[in-house]
Amino acid sequence: MADALLAAKASLAHDMAEHVIGLMPELRPPQIAELIHASCDANTTAFLDNLGRGVPTDQVISTPEVSAYTRDLVRTGLSLDSLLRGYRLVASHVIDRWADAVVDHGVPGPAGIVVIRYGTAYQLAWLDVMCEQVAREYRAEADRLAQQRSQARLDELHAVLTDPDVSADAAGRRLGYRMRGTHRALVLRDCSERPSGAALNAALRALGSGLGVSDYLAVRPDGRTLWCWLPWPASASPRLPAPSGPVLLAAGRPGRGLDGFRRSHREAVEAVEIAVLAGRQAGTVTDYADVELAVLCTGSGIDRTRDYIEATLGELIADDEPTGRVRATLMAFYEANSNFRAAAARLGIHHNTVRYRLEQAERLLGHPVGERRLALETALHLAGILGVIAPDSGP
Known part of the structure; x- marks a missing residue:
């Protein structure tokens, strides 16, 4: 039966393609329809050849032609769901044609039933294997195209970010993004x-x-x-x-x-x-x-910035909770324009506690908190962002 259908392969493949195109409007654009016809021809040949030779379905491999047509269909924009639905509709059509062929060739009743069941079961198992391989090929090609498009878009973006001669309108057209505003x-x-x-x-x-x-x-x-x-x-x-x-x-x-x-x-x-x-x-x-x-202070390197923080804060850089409270109090004191009561209100503590902690800060610094205020405030700000380390813990 497989040999008989293989001899009429061209007609069978054409009918299958027209059948599925008639049921799926998204397959009707000329470029896609042409690929569907070519894919049906390649799949029909592979299926009937495997069936006729009794190739176990777990050993079936997509032919280079089928893989090439799958990649071509990806490039048309056809979705994977549509492609797999097309395979299922074609499989249903093949099962019908297989049963008709058994009847047309006059295979006796019991034997005909066996042949129909065998061909139907083989077609369904073959469909599962092919759908899995086609989906894998589809996704690989879709990923490749996405990377290709992403790289092209990235190249366009780099040009917009660095080209001093590009205009806002031209940049917007290149990126598909409204540049004004x-x-x-x-x-x-x-x-x-x-x-x-x-x-x-x-x-x-x-x-x-x-x-x-x-x-x-x-x-x-x-x-x-x-x-x-x-x-x-x-x-x-x-x-x-x-x-x-x-x-x-x-x-x-x-x-x-x-x-x-x-x-x-x-x-x-x-x-x-x-x-x-x-x-x-x-x-x-x-x-x-x-x-x-x-950002501005780390432009010459994070190591030099940390050196600055440690050199400016001295023992006030220690990474422990009590020293952290002293740093926070000193920062609040500066932000309150050196006003004890305002700093205390900001921190939610008594103003005498602020005085005590500032005395601790001066002992750790080795000088009054009013000296080198700009350097101290800058170092405290940077330490708050970048973190602190104990003076003897190394880089």
Whole structure:
């Protein structure tokens, strides 16, 4: 029976293709329909050959022709669901044609039933194997195309960020993003041991939903990082919600037009670098406005910045709870314009406690807190962002 159908393969494959195209409107565009005909021809040949030779279905392998047509169908934009539905509809049609052929060739009743059952069971098992292999081929090609498109988009983005001659309108056309108006750049970083695009995309979707924004530009420069730009209304709150999942979020300041697009991105990248240096945990937000001084001071290297903090604070750098309270009190005292009672109100403690802790600070520093105030305040700010270490614990 397999040999008989193989002899009429061209007609059988044509009928199968027309049958499935008639049932699925998404297969009717000429380019897709042509590939469906070619794929049906290749699959029919492979199926009948395997059936006729009794190849066990667990040893069936997609032919190079079938794999090539699958990749071509991916490039047309046909969905995997549609492709697999097409395979199932064709399989149903083949089963009907197989039963008709058995009847047409006059196979006796009991023997005919055996042949019909065998061919039907083989077709169903073959369908399972082929759908699995086709899906694997489809996903591999879709991933390859996505990476190719992502790289092309990344190249376009780099050009927009660095080309001084590109205009805002040209940049918008190249990226498919409205460049005029105000933007805010974000950087999301996956902190997990095995970073995945899924975690970054989920965090971005949740963030966009929380902000009520869907029209954004997002690009992945590497497997751990996602760059994003959001249209930013003047009425929006500057504070961002914490990201979901194992993700760090950093944000630049809002900026207008192409220059703002670039500046906000640069700030977001610098902010996430500070977050990583400081060892911030997933689920935290680092705003450039809060770490700008740390960005400027770490431009010559984190080691020199830490040297500055340790040299300025001396024993006040110790990483223990009592010393931490003294540092916090001194910082509050500076922020209160050196007013004991205002600092006490800020901290929720008695003003005599503020005086006592400042005396402790002076003993640890080796000089009055009023000396070198700018250097001390800067070092305290940086220590609050980057963290502190005990003086004798090494780098």
